[in-house]
Amino acid sequence: MKTHKIKLLLNFCDDVLSGDKRFEIRENDRGYQKGDRVVFQPYEPSDPFVKHPITDKVYEITYVLNGWGLKNGYVVFGIKEVKNDL
Template sequence: MQMNSNNQKPTFDWRNFKYKNIAVHVKTQEEYDNFMKECKVQGLTWCTGKEVDKLNLWPDCAYDTCIVHDNSVSAQRGLHYQRLGYYKRCGYEIEEFADFYFPKDYQPLNSNSNLIPEEQIELLEKPTTHTLKLEECFCEAVVTGKKCFEIRKNDRGFQPGDTIEFIPVSNGHPAIHVISNRRYRITYVLSGWGLKNGYVAFGIEEVKRYD
């Protein structure tokens, strides 16, 4: 790790970020804005292919926001974001944005609040909430956490951060189950790798009330 003589901070290692399991924790809107600026300089984009400075996703996870780069051979290559606790559980190395020096083009933005700038309001894309039917025989496994994934036809453009509301059914007819009162968040989306063309597998976790 290289130290910068100007401020005695280590220089951020982009190679490690791009090719290793490293999550960058951006705990303020200002840190997020500046990290996105540096990601753009590096030619990185979101996993959806969208430019990093066209979306403000920080409010979704706020001070828990972490950014990772997926370099695997999949349709989801690029930047992903999720809560700090999620990447800790997945074994990622957590790097604090504030602990590093970003050379050359790094110019801190003057941001004194965590509010979304007015000029970004039209560009902000909130995660989508999907309502999905779920056979009653699977409901209990999802509620207890034993089944933490779904395999679905990707006709809705499922993305990490989207929320799921399940409608319990039995042989296609409405059923009663506590899962209908719960919400889940998509944590990861995978396509290919043995999945039928047009289908995806995605991880889910329950959205707690305090989230």
């Protein structure tokens, strides 16, 4: 199991935090696997020091889809919050 620290555009942080957005579409340059953990780093091009409460959360990858209907080298993965992990 790996822990991936990945950037997330600030305009998506609230949706992930609320549970409305439970998936990511990413280039699979990290070998994402079911059971891996994700820690999101909020990203805003105009503010390199942006803060958001999502940095205090850990998410588990619950499902990984690759190939079918996706651009070569990309994946969609499902996520759920891991409670009390930090």
